Amino acid sequence: MSNPAVHYDVIDGIAVIAIDNPPVNALGHAVRHGLIAALDRAEADSAVKAIVLGCKGRTFSAGADITEFGKPPRDPGLHEVIERFDNSTKPIVAALFGTTLGGGLELSLGCHFRVATADAKMGLPEVKLGLLPGAGGTQRLPRLIGPEKAVAAIVSGKMIGAKAAHADGLIDAIVADPIPGAIDFAKTMLADGRKLVRVRDRSEKITAAKADPSSFDKAASEATKRLAGVEAPAACVQSVRNAFTLPFEDGLAAERGMFMKLVMGDQSRAQRHVFFAEREAQKIPGMLPEVKAAKISRAVVIGGGTMGGGIAMNFANAGIPVTIIETDEQALTRGLDRVRQTYDVSVKRGALPEGATETRMALFSGTTDWARIAEADIVIEAVFEDMDLKKRIFAKLDAHARQGALLATNTSTLDVDAIAQSTKRPADVLGMHFFSPANVMKLLEIVRGKATSHQAIATAIGIGKTMGKVPVVVGNCDGFVGNRMLARRTTECERLMLEGALPQQIDAVVTRFGFPMGPFAMGDLAGLDVGWRIRKHRGVTAPISDALCEQGRFGQKTGRGYYIYENGSRTPAPDPEVETLIVETAARLGIMRRQIDDDEILERMTYPMINEAARILEEGIAIRPSDIDVVWVYGYGWPVWRGGPCFHADLVGLSKIAERLDHYAKATGDAGLAPSALLRQLAGESKGFADFGKAAKVAAE
Known part of the structure; x- marks a missing residue:
């Protein structure tokens, strides 16, 4: 019986097995079944002397079929398929192109040879889902490129280009066209009588590590130095180590055992949750399928400051010409110079290739002429956070922008509807909240106003994806x-200091939880004056933080903030003067300080935020709980292996969180800490945010 997912042909004595499962040739059950059948056919045909494994479409296999995640396994599994290829008596050449990832690369490692096009990329990114390569990748890759390079590639999950892959021994040749090139390679290999050696039987790249593992130990330490507490990278290291300390079959069995343990664990569940949540966030209830993103050929950014310049860089990085509009030539020159310097630093560090600065800067132009707005398909305002200023700017945009252009504000807090009312086209207006540094941070909060059209939302999502961002559509509120x-967390930080904790203790708890920085170190990095200005605008106070700002202690840029930074250092050091200020302020306010344990600190750093997430869902500001998780993972450093605030809350249990919030509301006298209606309801029904999300999805459908 024919299998539409796998094609079979014979060309000049070479059997060509081609996977055809668009869009990424995932290795679903039909593909796996078809591969076994095609291999049986090739091996049974005496006229077939060699086999080529290729793919139709735009890429070699990108790995497992994600629609099978969480479902009962169906035979044959990928292990069985790879073992069959591995044991073939006829040489098999894999023809790689596009992106060969995960199980797709592992399948190719079960072949005797690999060729790839010059622009091909390959990798084992399973660690990004809290897993390790579970189909022999940790055992075969070290035998081809050496355990040191293998552990770096597997722990990072980064892709390897064809040139490096060829130099390291991962592929045997670079070809112009994948399947024809693989056929030619197979013919040459047959003509030369090249010896057939399975990857599993190769030992030359692991011999040195067997004798002296110190180089491997150093590479493993370097790969995992910022990953303490994360299970998958540690498992990857151990499994790669097994490649040179255990026989192949034992290493393979150990790899499978570690994979199964990880896949059942909370960390992998969290990372898989984020993986699917990121994709789900782009689905907007009620948006018809025919609504497509408008083409963006030219952009304008209003304001060339740090944020405006960073936003503009996103367009240039995506190959889209961008114009920065400033109030005067001096500000314009300063802004463009800052952009150039940022590119130069990236080139110097090797993050961008030589010549990239000039290539990217060629896409920039700058002007003080607002008439240039008429050229743009999208205009993003990125000026100081002042409502009157933004309203004046949007009135100007309304006068100059062409009809149908997307008009976006980069506000982080202000009312998008009020800004939109400064125009006669509120349907074209929305928020596009970039996170600093805008050219680096992946999150893009797209803020829909009451009148924002689906067309505008679709276009904002589309350009966000083009920029390499993770777009999440949210509602309009402060x-x-x-x-x-x-x-909410910031409020608790101030309270905890007054009640007895110090910045360094709070930061240590938060970083142990998995955040890259604690709230006080982050505040110093961003600049304490930013929050101070916002508090003044809102008419609220924070006794300790306000006092620091009044002393000119704005953080790293002044050498002093919550911490002290000696001699230009970026490493925070506790400052006795800050501790004195905290103690004196608490005494002045009549607060008796006490010892506060780390468990209480962690609860107060997370539970009030989870409570606010429930209110956000009640109000419809977020479409689904998983959207909130995506926002916090990609915008605020919530550890991906903890899945985001809502996922983490379900693991802890909403009943426990509600109980603790009631305790803290009573202890502090802050009624805002009491569990929200939704949180209390879900806790009372022994449900979680996941249950709320499922119910909301059913209702939307």
Whole structure:
């Protein structure tokens, strides 16, 4: 019986097996079944002397079929398929192109040879899902490129280009066209009588590590130095070590055992949750399939400051010409110079190739002439966070922008509807909240106003993806999703200091939880004056933080903030003067300080934010709980292996969180800490945010 997912042909005595499972040739059950059948056919045909494994479409296999995640396994599994290829008596050449990832690369490692096009990329990114390569990748890759390079590639999950792959021994040749090139390679190999050696039987690249593992130990330490507490990277290291300390079959069995343990664990569940949540976030209830993103050929950014320049860089990085508009030539020159310097630093560090600065800068132009707005398909305002200023700018945009252009504000807190009312086209207006540094951070909060059209939302999502961002559509309120929740944590930071904790203790708890930085070190990095200005605008106070700002202690840029930074150092050091200020302020306010344990600190750093997430869902500001998780993972450093605030809350249990919030509301006298209606309801029904999300999805459908 024919299998549409796998094609079979014979060309000049070479059997060509081609996977055809668009869009990424995932290795689903039909593909796996078809591969076994095709291999049986090739091996049974005496006229077939060699086999080529290739793919139709735009890429070699990108790995497992994600639609099978969480479902009962169906035979044959990928292990069985690879073992069959591995044991073939006829040489098999894999023809790689596009992106060969995960199980796709592992399948190719079960072949005797690999060729690839010059632009092909390959990798084992399973660690990004909290897993290790579970189909022999940790055992075969070290035998081809050496355990040191293998552990770096597997722990990082980064892709390897064809040139490097050829130099390291991962592929045997670079070809112009994958399947024809593989056929030619097979013919040459047959003509030369090249010896057939399975990858599993190769030992030359692991011999040195067997004798002296110190180089491997150093490479493993370097690969995992910022990953303490994360299970998958540690398992990857151990499994690669097994490649040179255990016989192949034992290493393979150990790899499978570690894979199964990881796949059942909370960390991998969290990372898989984020993987699917990121994709789900782009689905907007009620948006018809025919609504497509408008083409963006030219962009304008209003404001060439740090944020405006960073936003503009995103367009240039995507190959889209961008114009920066400033109030005067001096500000314009300063802004463009800052962009150039940022590119130069990236080139110097090797993050961009030589010549990239000039290539990217060629896409920039700058002007003080607002008439240039008429050229743009999208205009993003990125000026100081002042409502009157933004309203004046949007009135100008309305006068100059062409009809149908997308008009976006980069506000992080202000009312998008109020800004939109300064125009006669509120349907074309929305928020595009970039995170600093805008050219680096992946999150893009897209803020929909009451009148924002689906067309505008689709276009914002589309350009966000083009920029390499992770777009999440949220509703319009003070602080939207991320900053609204962050405000709750900030309040607790101030309280904890007054009640007895110190900045370094709080930061240590938060970083042990998995954040890259604690709230006080982050505040110093961003600049304490930013929050101070916002508090003044809102008419609220924070006794300790305000006092620091009044002393000119704005963080790293002044050498002093919550911490002290000696001699230009970026490493925070506790400052006795800050501790004195905290103690004196608490005494002045009549607060008796006490010892606060780390468990209480962690609860107060997370539970109030989770409570605010529930309010955000009640109000419809976020479409689904998983959207909130995506915002916090990609915008605020929530550890991906903890899945985001809502996922983490379900692991802890909402009943426990509600109980603790009631305790803290009573202890502090802050009624805002009491569990929200939704949180209390879900806790009372022994449900979680996941249950809420499922119910909301059913209702939307």
